[in-house]
Amino acid sequence: MLAAIGVGSLQEIFDRQIPEGVRLGRELDLPAGRPEQEVFEHLRELASRNTSAEDELTFLGAGMYDHYIPALIDMLMERSEFLTPYTPYQPEISQGGLQVMFEYQTAVTELTGLDVANASTYEGPSAVAAAGYLAKLDNGRSTFVVSAGLHPHSIETLRTLAHGYGMDVVEVPLRDGVTDPDEWARAISADTSAAIFAQPNFYGAVEDAEALSAAAKDAAGPDGAPVVVAQVDPITLGILRPPGECGVDVAVGEGQALGNRLDFGGPSFGMFAAREQYLRRMPGRIAGETVDVDGRRGFVLTLQTREQHIRREKATSNICTAQALNALAGVVYLTWLGRDGLVELGELLLARTNYARETLAALDGVEKLHEQPVVREFALRLDADVEAVRRRCALHGVNPGADLHALTGRPEDRGGLLVAITEQRSRADIDRLAEVLGAAVAAEREAVTA
Amino acid sequence: MSTVEQPVDDRMGGNPLARQAARTIFQKGAPGRRAFMCPELDVPEVDTHELLPARFRRSTPARLPEVSEPEIVRHYVGLSKRNFDLDSGFYPLGSCTMKHNPRLHERAAALPGHARLHPLQDPERAQGALELMWNLQGALAEIAGLPHVSLQPSAGSHGELAGVLLTRAYHEDRGEHRHKVLTPDTAHGTNPATVTMAGLEVVKVATNADGGVDIDDLRAKADSDVACLMLTNPNTLGLFDPNIEEIARIVHGVGATLYYDGANLNAVMGLSRPGDMGFDIVHFNLHKSFTQPHGGGGPGSGPIAVSDRVAPFLPVPVVVQREDGSFDLDADRPRSIGRLRGFQGNYGCFVRAYAYICSLGADGLKDASETAVLNANYLLARLREQGIAEYLPLAYGDLCMHEFVLSGGPMKRDLKLKTLDLAKRLLDFGFHPPTVYFPLLVDEALMVEPTETETRETLDAFADAIAEILKEAARDPEIAQGAPYTTPVRRLDEVAAAKRPRIREILS
Numbered sequence: 001m002l003a004a005i006g007v008g009s010l011q012e013i014f015d016r017q018i019p020e021g022v023r024l025g026r027e028l029d030l031p032a033g034r035p036e037q038e039v040f041e042h043l044r045e046l047a048s049r050n051t052s053a054e055d056e057l058t059f060l061g062a063g064m065y066d067h068y069i070p071a072l073i074d075m076l077m078e079r080s081e082f083l084t085p086y087t088p089y090q091p092e093i094s095q096g097g098l099q100v101m102f103e104y105q106t107a108v109t110e111l112t113g114l115d116v117a118n119a120s121t122y123e124g125p126s127a128v129a130a131a132g133y134l135a136k137l138d139n140g141r142s143t144f145v146v147s148a149g150l151h152p153h154s155i156e157t158l159r160t161l162a163h164g165y166g167m168d169v170v171e172v173p174l175r176d177g178v179t180d181p182d183e184w185a186r187a188i189s190a191d192t193s194a195a196i197f198a199q200p201n202f203y204g205a206v207e208d209a210e211a212l213s214a215a216a217k218d219a220a221g222p223d224g225a226p227v228v229v230a231q232v233d234p235i236t237l238g239i240l241r242p243p244g245e246c247g248v249d250v251a252v253g254e255g256q257a258l259g260n261r262l263d264f265g266g267p268s269f270g271m272f273a274a275r276e277q278y279l280r281r282m283p284g285r286i287a288g289e290t291v292d293v294d295g296r297r298g299f300v301l302t303l304q305t306r307e308q309h310i311r312r313e314k315a316t317s318n319i320c321t322a323q324a325l326n327a328l329a330g331v332v333y334l335t336w337l338g339r340d341g342l343v344e345l346g347e348l349l350l351a352r353t354n355y356a357r358e359t360l361a362a363l364d365g366v367e368k369l370h371e372q373p374v375v376r377e378f379a380l381r382l383d384a385d386v387e388a389v390r391r392r393c394a395l396h397g398v399n400p401g402a403d404l405h406a407l408t409g410r411p412e413d414r415g416g417l418l419v420a421i422t423e424q425r426s427r428a429d430i431d432r433l434a435e436v437l438g439a440a441v442a443a444e445r446e447a448v449t450a
Numbered sequence: 451m452s453t454v455e456q457p458v459d460d461r462m463g464g465n466p467l468a469r470q471a472a473r474t475i476f477q478k479g480a481p482g483r484r485a486f487m488c489p490e491l492d493v494p495e496v497d498t499h500e501l502l503p504a505r506f507r508r509s510t511p512a513r514l515p516e517v518s519e520p521e522i523v524r525h526y527v528g529l530s531k532r533n534f535d536l537d538s539g540f541y542p543l544g545s546c547t548m549k550h551n552p553r554l555h556e557r558a559a560a561l562p563g564h565a566r567l568h569p570l571q572d573p574e575r576a577q578g579a580l581e582l583m584w585n586l587q588g589a590l591a592e593i594a595g596l597p598h599v600s601l602q603p604s605a606g607s608h609g610e611l612a613g614v615l616l617t618r619a620y621h622e623d624r625g626e627h628r629h630k631v632l633t634p635d636t637a638h639g640t641n642p643a644t645v646t647m648a649g650l651e652v653v654k655v656a657t658n659a660d661g662g663v664d665i666d667d668l669r670a671k672a673d674s675d676v677a678c679l680m681l682t683n684p685n686t687l688g689l690f691d692p693n694i695e696e697i698a699r700i701v702h703g704v705g706a707t708l709y710y711d712g713a714n715l716n717a718v719m720g721l722s723r724p725g726d727m728g729f730d731i732v733h734f735n736l737h738k739s740f741t742q743p744h745g746g747g748g749p750g751s752g753p754i755a756v757s758d759r760v761a762p763f764l765p766v767p768v769v770v771q772r773e774d775g776s777f778d779l780d781a782d783r784p785r786s787i788g789r790l791r792g793f794q795g796n797y798g799c800f801v802r803a804y805a806y807i808c809s810l811g812a813d814g815l816k817d818a819s820e821t822a823v824l825n826a827n828y829l830l831a832r833l834r835e836q837g838i839a840e841y842l843p844l845a846y847g848d849l850c851m852h853e854f855v856l857s858g859g860p861m862k863r864d865l866k867l868k869t870l871d872l873a874k875r876l877l878d879f880g881f882h883p884p885t886v887y888f889p890l891l892v893d894e895a896l897m898v899e900p901t902e903t904e905t906r907e908t909l910d911a912f913a914d915a916i917a918e919i920l921k922e923a924a925r926d927p928e929i930a931q932g933a934p935y936t937t938p939v940r941r942l943d944e945v946a947a948a949k950r951p952r953i954r955e956i957l958s
Contacts, residue, residue, distance in 0.1 A: 001828045001906060005849075010820055013827055013849055014721060017690045022727045028720045029592050033811030036554050043805055047563025049578030051571060054562040060570050063792055070485075072523055078556060080537030081530035086546050087747035089885075091944075092937040093877055095472065096533035097746040100526075103474050106954040110512040116953055120748070122604035125792040133647065153792040160765070160788035164615050164648040206506050241508050254792065263559075264579050265569030265793030266604070267749030279951065285747060290947035293932075297472045298939040302947040308607070308643035309888070313652040318643035321605040321737060325745030335475055335522055339514045341486035347498055348488055354501045355493035373502050394575070402570050427492040 051399075053262065057429055058399040061377050061420020062202070062407060063124060063151055064265065065257045067235070068424050070336050073259045073329050082328055087285065087321065091300045092292075097324065098299035101287035104331040108273050111237045111334070112251040113244025115276040119285040120269040120327040121319065124254025125157040127270030128196065128231050130283045130317060131250045132158055134274070135194035135227035136165060137281050137316060143168045144194050145187045145226070147179040147212075149201030152408045154231055158196070167193065177205040177370020177379070179212060190221025194250075198231040199240065202408075203379040204353075204418065205372035206240065213247030227278075234258055234271060234330075236375050238337075238346030243273075250274045259333025260326050269323035269330060280306060283317030285324075345423060349376045353421045356430045360419065363438040365445055369404075369416055377420040379404060384444040386417055392440035400437050472939075475525050476955040479517035513957045532938045533746070534882055540908050542829075544853045544885035544897025545638065545686060547716045547738035549822075552809070555741060555802035564801050569793035573778045579797065580777035583769045586804045587753075593715075593815070594732045594755035595725025600764045601753045602795040606713060607640040609733030609752030610680070612765060614648040615787045616731055616756065617678040617707045619763040623785065628677035628706070634663055636686045636889045638713060650677060657891060661846030662691040665700070672704045682711040683727065684718070684851035686889045686897070688826065698728025707731060707760065715739045716901070717823055717852035720816030730757045736796075740803035751799035765790050821902035822852040825909060829900050830854045832913035841865060841920055845892040852901075858894030865920065866927040869894040872919060874941065875933035879915040 007013055014023070034042075053066040060066070076082060081096060088094030088101075101119040108117035121127045128151075132144050144162060146155055148171050159169050172183045179197055188195055195216040200206050209230060217225040230248040232240075235257040243251040256268035274282060280303060288302030308315040337345060357378045361368045369379035382389055386403045393400045404416025421430070499507075517525070535541075541548035559565065567579055587599035603609035614631065621628045630653045631645040642652045653671055656664040663681070672679075679701045684690045691697065701708050710729040716739045724732045736742045736751035744750075756764065766786045767779040779794065810818060830850055833842060841861035844854060858869035873883035873896075885897040900909055923930050934940060 001824060004831045005824075005827045006831065007827075007849075010824055013823060014820075016849055017692070017851065018718075018722050019692055019695060021695050022722050024595075024720060024722055024726065028812040028815060030589055030807065030812040030815070033809055033814040036552075036809065039805055039808045040554060040558060042808060043558040043564075043582075043801065044561060046578035046582050047558075047561040049581070050563040050567045051575040052562050052564075052566040053568060054566050058568060060568040062570055064569055066566065066568065072519060074560075075523075076526050076530070079527070079530045081533040081535045082746055083556075083743045084536035084551055085533055085541070085746050085882075086543060086548065086744040089543070090534075090873070090877065090883060091942050092874070092934050092939055093534035093882070094532075094746075095938045096529035096531065099472060099474065099529055099532070100746075102953070102955070103476065106474070106476055106957075107512075107514060109954050110514060110957075122608060123791055126604065126608070126790065151792070153789060156789040157791055160615065160790060161611075161647070163788075164611075164618065166649045206502065208506075210505070237508070237512065239502065239508055241506055242512070261565040261798065262568050263565055264567040264571075264576065264797035266791075266796035267751070267798050269749075279953075286951075286953055288947040289952040290943045292939040292942045294940055296939050298942045299472070300942050300944050300947050302944070302951055302953065305948070308639035310639070311643070312639050313642035313646045315639070315643040315646070318607040318611060318640050318647055319605070320607045320638075320640050321735075321744075321750035322748040323745075324747035325743075326749055328746070331475075332522065332526060335485075335515045335517060336519070337486045337514065338484045339511050339516050340482075341484060341488065342514060343508075343511050344488040345486075348491060350498055350501055351491055351493050351496065354496070373506065375502065390572070394572075399568075399571075407570075423489050426489070430493075 056397045056399050057432060059401040059419045059433060060399055062402040062418050063153065063254055064262055065420055065422050066262060066424055067257055067422045069259055073332050076332055077325060077329055082325060088301060091298065095298060098287045100328050100331060102289065102299050104327045105287060107331050107334045108271050111234055111242065112273040113242030114251055114273040116279045117273040118282050119287055120323040121272050121284050122323060123266055123268050123270045124231065125151060125154040127252035127272055128154040129158045129161040130272065131229045131252050132162060132194055133317065134250060134278060134281045136167060138227060139193055141191050141193035143170055143191045144196060145170050145172060145192050147197035148173050149179050149203060149207065150196060150198045150231060151202050177203055177372040178207050181211060181215060184212060185215045185219060188216050188219035188226060192226040194227045194229050196229040200233060200236060200375055203369060204374040204377040205370055206375060209243060209246035209248065217247065236346060238342035239350060240375065250278065255326065255330045258330040260329050267323060267326055269326035281316050282306065284319045284322050348423055349421055352430065353378060356419060356421055359430060359434045360437060363434060363441065365441040377418060380417045380419060381415045382417055382441055384441045386415060388444050389440045392443060393436050396436045398433055398436040400433060474955045475515045475517065476957060478521060478525060479515050481516055483516045483518050485519040485522055539880050539882065540904060540912055541882040542884050542898050542900045543882060544899040545713055547899060547901060549741060549901040550903035551741050551743040555805045558805050559798050559801040577777055580769055582804055583800055584771060584777050586800050587769060589807045590734055590753055591755050593719055595723030596732055596755040596757055598761040598764060599753055599755045600768060601800060602765045602790050603752035603754060604791055604796055605748065605750035606733055606735045606752045607644060608790060609754045610640055610644040611647060612754050612790055613709050613731040613733055614644055614650065614678065616760050616763045618648060619787050620707065620760050621677055628675055630676045632671060632676055632679040634681065635891055637680060638682065638686065638711060641680045641711060661687040661689045662693055663697055665693055665696060668697060668700055672700050674704055676704055676706040678707045678709050680709040680711060682714050684714050687846045687855050688850040688853040689847050690851050694727050702728065713738060714852065717819055719819040720812060721819055730760050736799045736803040741806045742799040742802050749796055749799060751796040763787050767794065818902045825900045825902060825904055826850050826852050826854055829898065829909045829913060832909065833916060837917050838920060842896065853897060853899035855889065855892050856896040857892050858896055862894050865923040867923045867930050869896050871930040871933065875919045875930040876915060877934035878936045881912055881915060
């Protein structure tokens with residue numbers, strides 16, 4: 001090979017190109033390579049030092065949920081033909097991936113009741129920030145109004161990016177567990193670029209999405225209303241009114257609950273759907289239908305003039321690699337659930353969540369944080385230190401949920417516990433949680449008074 | 451032409467289904483058909499309308515498919531057969547580093563201790579995961595020659611955004627409001643798009659006759675308003691900039707930072723380090739250099755490594771090691787730019803990248819880059835043989851690093867073949883084409899990146915295919931102009947797709 005290249009040695013190729021002053025000139029300070037079986041053993045050992053949802057009875061949620069993943073998803077995600085290609089730049093040999101995107105987009109528009117969807121963004125909170133950027137491009141105003149019911153990671157991510165493109169973020173507090181309607185209406189003005197809330201909100205409460213949207217539109221200045229954005233949980237959309245029917249303009253959400261692993265936080269995918277009028281401002285890839293020269297139906301990446309590789313500094317987003325494989329899992333999961341299944345699952349979660357909420361709130365030293373309707377997750381207030389209670393529960397193999405204050409940092413969330421229910425948590429599991437949590441709260445209160 | 455119109459050899463796996471008319475999953479199934487069986491209602495029955503008032507309820511179900519499990523499997527396996535993939539053939543897509551994805555990584559990532567670990571698990575009960583992240587950070591820091599790493603960004607472009615925001619925070623912290631970012635005209639599109647998203651302004655720097663940064667132009671544009679220069683090195687022409695030390699001096703001389711787009715890191719692992727070149731911020735693409743499978747367009751992962759002066763501004767949370775040797779997540783960093791996404795990043799990608807680094811070690815990583823460069827130069831040499839070079843000359847330089855860019859200008863002029871035609875004809879030969887029409891400054895560009903995991907036989911076969919297509923075009927250019935012929939669909943009408951976008955299935 002060297003002879004074909006016309007060099008005497010491999011070294012010569014580098015010597016002729018890399019200036020001497022920036023050559024490393026030593027080995028990297030890393031361990032030597034190891035055979036496959038040893039590397040696997042090392043990774044297995046690391047995994048064994050994690051307490052996963054397989055090792056304890058967990059009620060953790062707060063954005064990512066331990067739903068059952070059907071075996072056919074593992075099989076399809078491991079197929080080389082889905083796992084190992086890249087973005088479908090050559091549509092003639094990428095019809096499989098492109099059609100999956102098209103089907104995924106169809107499923108997302110159906111779920112959300114909106115007109116258009118992209119093929120995926122990174123994940124939930126960054127999708128919220130991307131929706132903000134869409135609004136900024138659309139109306140050029142100065143402020144985002146966000147409900148405090150938005151996931152704290154979404155608010156933080158939006159703040160990070162909004163600072164970059166020079167916009168303010170105004171937070172509207174909650175009242176009785178949901179966005180305070182008076183404060184919401186007061187905060188929105190002619191300067192509001194986007195008004196953003198979560199459905200259900202971070203505390204598990206179902207918001208009056210229609211009223212929040214209407215209030216935002218009523219506050220419209222002479223140049224029109226702000227873009228109304230909702231962060232939604234797709235698994236709840238079997239029973240909750242879709243955002244498109246509630247006056248929402250852009251719906252985004254964390255897609256993990258749809259057939260994706262917990263994976264300690266990623267990769268998953270972000271949903272992004274909007275009304276038709278925002279189509280040409282959407283971030284990311286979009287698959288569209290067309291025909292080939294023989295008139296055969298086919299799919300291509302479309303509206304690419306929005307994108308970074310064409311539009312460069314004027315692009316609607318810088319996104320290139322998104323989450324195609326994870327979105328594939330999402331659409332296969334929705335197909336597996338099917339039309340009736342998504343509703344049945346939603347009803348099951350609704351019933352179990354409310355059973356769990358009533359059962360736990362009946363314990364001594366435990367009360368509901370709010371009285372609003374809940375569908376898959378709910379917030380409690382413990383009359384004891386939450387971290388201490390969680391540690392006591394862990395000794396019994398139970399993870400009772402997330403420490404609200406640790407996530408939001410809000411003083412009013414002290415004592416808050418966020419409990420998530422999936423179809424993998426049966427009534428017996430919930431009863432076991434009640435037993436362990438009740439004992440832990442009692443023991444902790446006793447320990448403090450003693 | 452009659453011989454090529456018939457698909458004598460169906461390269462999509464010889465599958466008769468591959469050319470069937472496309473029907474979406476929404477067009478299959480029948481009412482009431484299903485795969486999912488819902489767990490029984492095991493809690494006392496209550497009126498669910500009491501739990502959720504009607505005004506909050508969905509009135510009609512989402513029109514999802516109604517299909518059985520065998521139908522789902524057939525449908526998606528059928529779709530998979532309409533995809534070309536790296537496991538099936540050569541994929542020399544420039545700038546994308548389509549190297550082999552070892553299956554060990556999938557097995558390791560699927561272990562329940564990784565795959566079913568909740569991101570809010572208490573750090574003391576996620577020590578294995580945090581140790582993995584800590585070790586990966588350490589390895590990436592050593593490879594980059596920059597001591598501080600954040601694994602949080604979700605992809606390369608997300609890492610770029612982190613990097614530009616970090617630069618901004620660094621200058622703002624010093625009381626400076628610099629609003630310009632320099633990018634060469636060869637830059638990836640994500641660079642200028644990122645700059646705008648970060649609220650700064652793009653200033654283009656010209657490329658010199660050798661394909662590197664035009665030093666005079668850089669000097670003229672580098673002033674106290676410049677926050678940063680974003681550079682890929684080797685650049686998108688596959689050339690290592692011989693003036694990199696001078697570039698760093700000029701940029702640092704005006705108080706700006708130097709940002710390294712790590713898309714081309716596969717050329718220099720263990721050979722040259724961005725930190726030693728003078729870069730302050732680097733992003734990695736774990737889905738390029740470090741074998742995270744590309745997934746048909748993600749997931750990716752875009753960690754960043756930074757110098758001491760930029761470190762205080764890194765996104766939160768960061769993985770830290772406590773005095774007792776245990777690991778933790780630290781979000782208490784008052785000068786941080788904040789969060790870029792939920793939780794800790796794409797951990798599943800970290801597992802795969804870490805497995806790769808453990809497998810290869812110091813030696814193996816260097817060997818990977820050396821072989822990537824060797825393979826690129828060998829393929830380049832093969833494509834400079836007679837019958838090819840006169841139509842597809844190398845755009846710049848003589849040798850290359852891990853990739854190279856040919857110009858299809860003479861081919862278009864002399865053979866009436868556009869780069870697009872060549873690319874489409876390559877599909878009939880069973881190859882994924884190189885990146886086409888990028889970088890923008892090369893006429894009819896063809897950007898080729900073979901990677902280290904391809905054999906000499908594959909490179910030879912690819913060069914032979916190019917030679918054959920050019921020979922064929924000399925006889926009859928219409929063949930390539932009408933290609934492909936053997937794929938599930940032929941050339942698609944992209945203009946019509948964009949003019950009247952139909953981006954979802956129409957449902958009854």
